[in-house]
Amino acid sequence: MTSAAATARAVREGSVSALSVVEEALARVGQRNDQLNVFLHVDRPGALAAARRVDEAVARGEDPGPLAGVPLALKDNLCQTGVPTTAGSKILAQWRPPYSATVVERVVAAGAIVIGKTNLDEFAMGSSTENSAFGPTRNPLDPTRVPGGSSGGSAAAVAAGMVPISLGSDTGGSIRQPAALCGVVGVKPTYGSVSRYGLIAFASSLDQIGPLATNVTDAALLLEVIAGHDPRDSTSLPEGSPALMAHLDDGVAGVRVARVRELIEGADDDVVAAVDAAAAALRDGGAIVDDVSIPELRLGLSAYYLIAPAEASSNLARYDGVRYGLRVSGDDVGAMYEATRSAGFGAEVKRRIMLGTYALSAGYYDAYYGQALKVRTEMIGAFRRAYARADVLLGATAPSVAFALGARAQTPLAMYLSDVFTIPTNLAGDAAVSIPFGVGEGGMPVGVQLLGPGRSEAGLLAAGRVLERARGDS
Amino acid sequence: MAPAIGRDEVAKVARLARLRLSDEELDTFTEQLGQILDHAQDIAALDLSGVAATAHPFQLRNVVRPDEIRPSLDRDVVLSEAPDVSDHRFAVPRILDAP
Numbered sequence: 001m002t003s004a005a006a007t008a009r010a011v012r013e014g015s016v017s018a019l020s021v022v023e024e025a026l027a028r029v030g031q032r033n034d035q036l037n038v039f040l041h042v043d044r045p046g047a048l049a050a051a052r053r054v055d056e057a058v059a060r061g062e063d064p065g066p067l068a069g070v071p072l073a074l075k076d077n078l079c080q081t082g083v084p085t086t087a088g089s090k091i092l093a094q095w096r097p098p099y100s101a102t103v104v105e106r107v108v109a110a111g112a113i114v115i116g117k118t119n120l121d122e123f124a125m126g127s128s129t130e131n132s133a134f135g136p137t138r139n140p141l142d143p144t145r146v147p148g149g150s151s152g153g154s155a156a157a158v159a160a161g162m163v164p165i166s167l168g169s170d171t172g173g174s175i176r177q178p179a180a181l182c183g184v185v186g187v188k189p190t191y192g193s194v195s196r197y198g199l200i201a202f203a204s205s206l207d208q209i210g211p212l213a214t215n216v217t218d219a220a221l222l223l224e225v226i227a228g229h230d231p232r233d234s235t236s237l238p239e240g241s242p243a244l245m246a247h248l249d250d251g252v253a254g255v256r257v258a259r260v261r262e263l264i265e266g267a268d269d270d271v272v273a274a275v276d277a278a279a280a281a282l283r284d285g286g287a288i289v290d291d292v293s294i295p296e297l298r299l300g301l302s303a304y305y306l307i308a309p310a311e312a313s314s315n316l317a318r319y320d321g322v323r324y325g326l327r328v329s330g331d332d333v334g335a336m337y338e339a340t341r342s343a344g345f346g347a348e349v350k351r352r353i354m355l356g357t358y359a360l361s362a363g364y365y366d367a368y369y370g371q372a373l374k375v376r377t378e379m380i381g382a383f384r385r386a387y388a389r390a391d392v393l394l395g396a397t398a399p400s401v402a403f404a405l406g407a408r409a410q411t412p413l414a415m416y417l418s419d420v421f422t423i424p425t426n427l428a429g430d431a432a433v434s435i436p437f438g439v440g441e442g443g444m445p446v447g448v449q450l451l452g453p454g455r456s457e458a459g460l461l462a463a464g465r466v467l468e469r470a471r472g473d474s
Numbered sequence: 475m476a477p478a479i480g481r482d483e484v485a486k487v488a489r490l491a492r493l494r495l496s497d498e499e500l501d502t503f504t505e506q507l508g509q510i511l512d513h514a515q516d517i518a519a520l521d522l523s524g525v526a527a528t529a530h531p532f533q534l535r536n537v538v539r540p541d542e543i544r545p546s547l548d549r550d551v552v553l554s555e556a557p558d559v560s561d562h563r564f565a566v567p568r569i570l571d572a573p
Contacts, residue, residue, distance in 0.1 A: 098551045191531040205530045234537035235530075302514040313491060320492070322564055327557030333567050334492075342494040347502075350493055355507055357491040358479065367518050368511075373527035375517050380528060413509050429531020454531075 004070045004164040004218040008111065011054065011069035018054040018069030022047050022113050025071035028162045029115065036138045038156045040076050042116035043083050047071070050113045057111075065111035067225060072107055073157040073166035076117035077124055078209070079198040080104045087200045088122040088132040088150075091319050091326045091344030101198020102233065103167060103209050103226045110225045115163055118153025122346045123316065124174055124202045126150050127418035130409050131348040138405070139182060141444060145402040148178030148418070151212065155182040158212050165213045165222045169199055171206045172304050173397075173422025176434035179212050180397035180447020183436045185219045185464065186212045188422070190454040191429035192237035194223075195230030203311035204235070206304075206426040216435070216464040220244040223457065239455075247458040252466050253286030255459070256390045262297040263395020263421045263449065270440030271396045278437045278448040279394060281470035282463065292390065296382035299375045300424040305416055306359045306372040307427070312349075313356030319344060351412060376427050383428045387453045392463055396421050397434040397447035421449060431457050435464045437471060478511035479504065 002010075002021075010016035026044055033039050057064040074080060077087045079097035086092045100108075108114065121131035129137040129152025137152045139145040140160035147156040151168025155178035158166050168175040170188040179186025187210045194209045201207065211222035221244075228241035259279050264272055283289045321327035321340030328343045330336035345353070359368040386393060398418055408415040425432040431454060434447040448467065450460045481504045488495045488503075495503065549562065558565040 095555060098547050098555065231539060235534065237532075299517050299520075302517045305510060306514060306517075317492075321557055322566055323552075324555040325557070330567065333569055336567055337492045338494045341492050345493070347499075350495075350499075351503060351506060353491045353493065354484065354487050354503060355510060358483070358487045358507065358511075361487065361490065368514060370527060371517050371520065371522060372514075373529055374522040374525040375520070376528040377525050378522070380531075412506050413513060416510075 001161045001164055001214065003215060004067065004213065005221055007070050007164065008066055008068045011058065012063060014058050016069070018051040018113065019048065021069045022051040022071055022115070025115055025163055028160070032140065032160055032162070035143060036140055036156055036160060037135050038118055038137055038153050038160060038162065039073070039116040040086060040119050040134055040153070041084055043114060046082060047113050047115050050108070054111050054113070065109060066221060067107060068111035070112045070165060071115045071163040072112040073115055073118045073154055073163045074104065075120050075151050075154045075166070075168045077120060077169060077200040078104060078167060079200070080114065080117070083117060085117065085200070086134070088120045088134060089344065089346065089349070090133045091340070093133070093326065095325050099198060102195035102230045104198065106226050118157050118166065120153055121150035122349050123200065123312070124150040124169055124171055125312070125348050125352050127173070127177055127415050128408065129153060129178070130405065131346060133346055136405060139402045141183060142402065142442065144404055145444070146181065146405055148181035148398070148402060150174040152178045154212050155179050155184055155186065158182070158184045158214055165211060165218050167209060167226070168212055169207055169209050170426065171203050171308060172426050173419040175210045175212060176422050176432060176447065176449060177398045177418060179434045180436070180445070181402040183445030184212055184214055185216055185436065186210065186434045187219050187223055187457065188425060188432050189223060189227060189457060190237070190431045192235050193227050193242070193455070195233040195236050197230055197232040201315040203308040204315060205311060206308060216461050216468050217248060220248055220461045242455065242457055244458050244461055247462050248465050250462040251285055252282055252463050255287045255392060255463065257282050257287045257289045257392045257394050258292040258386065258390035259289065259394045260297070261291065261293045262295065263393070266420070267396045267399040268401070268440065271398070271400060271446050274438035274440065274446035275394065275396050275448050278467055281467055282394070284470065285466040290390065292386060294382050294386055296379050297424045300379060300427055301416065301420050303372040303375040303379070303427060304419070304423040305355070306368050307376065309352040309356030310359045310369050311356065313353045313360065316349065316353055348412070379424055380428050383424070383430060383453070391452065391459060393451040395449050395451070397449040401440040401442065401444035401446060425451055430454050431460060433460045433464050435467045437467050478508050478515070
């Protein structure tokens with residue numbers, strides 16, 4: 001598939017029409033969406049109208065922007081006016097948001113064409129996209145397997161060649177893990193660097209929107225467009241969008257890379273082999289590669305599965321049948337709340353609300369939630385010490401390649417372990433990327449993870465480019 | 475190892491969370507939440523006295539905006555998504571007895 005960067009260039013030059021690009025994308029969606037269940041909603045009229053507007057701008061001699069005519073998919077927890085936003089939940093099945101997310105406004109202003117909304121685990125809670133109220137998404141590379149999650153639809157849309165770029169959200173790995181399982185690039189940006197305005201909240205101190213793409217350059221292009229301060233998000237960092245494209249070919253000469261034992265241990269052999277190969281490729285590129293141990297990272301899983309549910313139990317209190325979404329009537333207000341929430345939420349969402357409510361409840365707060373917050377402090381300190389000696393940390397993105405549909409669906413803890421390598425970055429508020437590197441069991445792609453401190457995206461993407469080149473494509 | 479959470483506690487938490495669970499759901503959640511909380515004993519058991527809590531990746535201070543009048547969401551657009559509306563307001567089952 002043509003890259004986003006090449007498509008935008010051709011559209012801006014007028015050598016290709018946005019309309020033809022979008023018609024092709026819609027045709028590719030039409031060919032495989034029934035099989036894969038990638039898109040929950042395809043906005044054909046909206047996409048065609050937007051493409052015509054881009055073409056008209058080009059005809060008038062105006063610059064439609066850095067993503068001119070590029071088809072893009074949105075995870076369906078990102079609000080966009082005029083189309084449904086479901087968060088993969090029955091409780092929002094019919095909801096049309098009264099405003100658009102800042103990232104949606106930014107990609108549209110940059111000339112991108114939103115094709116539709118992609119499937120996800122309900123409220124982004126899951127690692128396989130099997131928790132969607134609207135059925136699972138299948139991995140385009142092997143439809144008997146999951147695409148990962150929770151941004152499984154956005155990863156699959158890119159992997160299936162339906163669109164070159166998409167947006168997801170990453171609370172504990174929900175961009176990077178599906179990117180790894182689908183063989184695409186996924187970026188979890190620094191907390192606060194991309195506005196969360198219009199993202200349906202899951203765990204507000206961890207959630208971050210980021211790009212998925214077929215290659216590092218396109219991911220950087222999209223991240224530059226969506227990043228930067230937004231006064232509508234009070235947790236938005238004051239800085240503007242970082243320069244990423246200008247540093248893509250900086251290479252890794254002299255860069256200190258540390259392979260982290262805790263970000264590999266327990267992974268399947270094919271995954272470990274890919275990380276080893278990535279370390280060798282970075283060394284070939286001139287990096288100084290070392291091995292380190294950061295034992296605190298082992299505590300991330302438990303801390304995350306207390307903190308994220310605690311925040312979720314609070315965030316999801318708003319779904320009560322009063323102002324929007326599903327209402328199931330009851331004799332009084334309390335009965336209505338209970339009937340609405342019990343009918344509207346799926347099992348995993350209920351499980352997390354319960355876990356979070358418990359962790360925050362009197363008598364358990366200190367032992368669970370309070371303790372998890374202290375572990376978060378320890379983890380931030382451990383990362384800070386590691387980044388005093390290394391510029392980039394290297395590990396696996398997920399412990400295994402894409403697993404079979406249903407394989408982990410009945411055992412929540414086994415599913416949670418899919419996120420063990422990605423969670424620490426969210427707890428620290430740092431940046432990390434997943435780069436496809438190597439092939440594992442069943443010919444499925446393996447993702448390796450590059451981690452850096454806050455605001456290190458340029459360096460991580462440059463290192464990602466080195467891996468991409470070593471892999472032999474462009 | 476004793477379960478970290480009992481069925482009665484799960485039922486109590488469900489009430490707090492405004493969820494109505496079937497007997498089957500109660501059984502399943504009791505078992506699953508027990509497994510997750512067992513796993514969490516690795517941090518519950520740590521001695522972290524003296525360690526400060528981190529609730530957020532960066533230390534947020536009060537975030538203020540200029541005190542300017544700006545348009546808000548359109549009332550009719552917002553109410554068009556409400557399950558029940560009465561006289562330009564969200565309508566819910568009666569909470570107070572009629573006077």
